[in-house]
Amino acid sequence: TRTEDVQKLVSWYLSNCKEYQVVPSADVLTFLKLGGSSLTLNRYHNRKDGWRSPCFGDLDLQPLAVLLEAEASLLGRLQVLDVSGARGLGPSGAVQLAQLIGSPRASKLVSLNLSGQRPGVEGVAALVDAVRRSKSLRSLEMRSCHFGDAGGELFAALLQEGQEVHGLEHLDLENNFISFHTCQCLQQASRGQKLQLQLVGNQVLDEVLNAVSHGLGLLLAIVGSVFLGIAASEKPYHCKVAVALYCIALNVLYIASTLFHSFYALGPTVVWVFGVLDHCAIYLLIAGSYCPFLSVFFPGALSEQKLLVSLWVMAFSGMITTAFYRGPQKKWIELSLYLGMGWSCAGCLGEMMARMGPEGSRLLVAGGLFYTGGVPFFVKGKRTLGVPDHTIWHIFVLAGSMSHYFCVLWYCVPLAGKFNVQLQ
Structure with missing residues (x-):
């Protein structure tokens, strides 16, 4: 039986x-x-x-x-x-x-x-x-x-x-x-x-380099926010708000990126969550980076308000896309939004540079070129001269954010309150 x-x-x-x-x-x-x-x-x-x-x-x-x-x-x-x-x-x-x-x-x-x-x-x-x-x-x-x-x-x-x-x-x-x-x-x-x-959670050396590179960026962002806050402390209210948004966006980007690459071995769910936060933080930084420039050089202008609103709408739309869209074109949609938002200032760039001066203009343009120049490495995602392409992308992001940071600190915030020009 x-x-x-x-x-x-x-x-x-x-x-x-x-x-x-x-x-x-x-x-x-x-x-x-x-x-x-x-x-x-x-x-x-x-x-x-x-x-x-x-x-x-x-x-x-x-x-x-x-x-x-x-x-x-x-x-x-x-x-x-x-x-x-x-x-x-x-x-x-x-x-x-x-x-x-x-x-x-x-x-x-x-x-x-x-x-x-x-x-x-x-x-x-x-x-x-x-x-x-x-x-x-x-x-x-x-x-x-x-x-x-x-x-x-x-x-x-x-x-x-x-x-x-x-x-x-x-x-x-x-x-x-x-x-x-x-x-x-x-x-x-x-x-x-x-x-x-x-294969998630492998490539240890690559992820260590990625985490360390933007971990360094996080330390610089924290220290830089202190100095930028001091510089803006005596400026008009709209400048303080703009600088605060910029500093928050800068720190969030480096926090999200550092945690994402530090938690690479904690399983697919954790990697996905922090990957979404990492990509969403890019939208936040782009919109946040515009705040001090538009607020200082075009205070109260209707066109400036429309541009800022459109940038933040695009940023939140991009965040929703990153979090919920699963289609095969997701990467290209994100890249298109990043680049489109990043260079949406083209219409007012000439007047902004004229009011900023040549030194500040060089830093402003250099930052945009650094961010854009890193995109091919982000897309490629392999190795160049033995260095992970994603780490090279991180270095370009560091260079871009440093260029824009010093542009804001040296050539934007000091001019707060000196302009009242309407953008046509």
């Missing part, structure tokens, strides 16, 4: 655990008793060591592996295997799992989750070979396994062989310390395949 068969399997598993001198897993016992098609293995806690001690490791896997290898019906019905909660499997455990996955008996296994384990290069090599032999596996998750470029190159070689060889439709390799070059190889190898490849 089924009850007798289940009891036989349970007794067999318990006997194996006793032989290997490990504590039986409640997850395995539940799987054996209920006869499901999904097995999730979690770490348990040894009463002797306390509740915080993870104990499910390579040795704990052996009694289950022996049972699955010997009992064809168990391995044959298994469709989903999730060991991400075990938090204790190393190379030998990964090799053992690979042997099970590659077995002809595992004909229904479609999903394997090894996230958080430490398979090492040896384990990854065995798993990659098992994927080749498996005829059913469609999803493989290996987040935070820390196998680096050595493991990434093994997966790249697998993907290059084509989907008819590996059969995968979903491959998650997030947070594995894979370098830019190997990530590029993985992406190129997966082109033309119906494969969802996830």
Whole structure:
């Protein structure tokens, strides 16, 4: 009877655990008793060591592996295997799992989750070979396994062989310390395949450079805001408000960018949220940068008010687009808005420069050119002379914001209250 068969399997598993001198897993016992098609293995806690001690490791896997290898019906019905909660499997455990996955008996296994384990290069090599032999596996998750470029190159070689060889439709390799070059190889190898490849949280060096570059910008923005606030303290009210908006926008941009690149390894949801904040902050800075110039050189002018209102409307429209639009043209829509807003002052630029003087004009134009000059690197998103293009983009942004900052400090705020010219 089924009850007798289940009891036989349970007794067999318990006997194996006793032989290997490990504590039986409640997850395995539940799987054996209920006869499901999904097995999730979690770490348990040894009463002797306390509740915080993870104990499910390579040795704990052996009694289950022996049972699955010997009992064809168990391995044959298994469709989903999730060991991400075990938090204790190393190379030998990964090799053992690979042997099970590659077995002809595992004909229904479609999903394997090894996230958080430490398979090492040896384990990854065995798993990659098992994927080749498996005829059913469609999803493989290996987040935070820390196998680096050595493991990434093994997966790249697998993907290059084509989907008819590996059969995968979903491959998650997030947070594995894979370098830019190997990530590029993985992406190129997966082109033309119906494969969802996830690589968020890799390229550690790139993200460190990105975070440090705009972290420096944040420090400069904080210090600069103090000096700019002091300079505007005795100026008319409209100048104080404009300077305050500019300083807020400048600091928000560098805070958002620094946090976005610092939190690169905290998962796709966190990366998406801070990525939205990062891109929204660009709209904020563009609109905020216009405030002191238009308020000082064209105070109270109807045209100045219309231009400012239109800029802020475009900024908030861009923020909504960034937050909610998911279409394929999102990047180009954002870039068009950035550039359109940035150069929307063309109609009043000549008069503004005439009132600002040649030195201030050079800083103003230089800032715009720096921002615009960084766009090709932002779009390219690869490397130039070994330096990440996104870091180069950050350097252009730093140069642009510094140019505009000193233009506001030296040639804009000191002239507050001296003009009352209507813009035609």
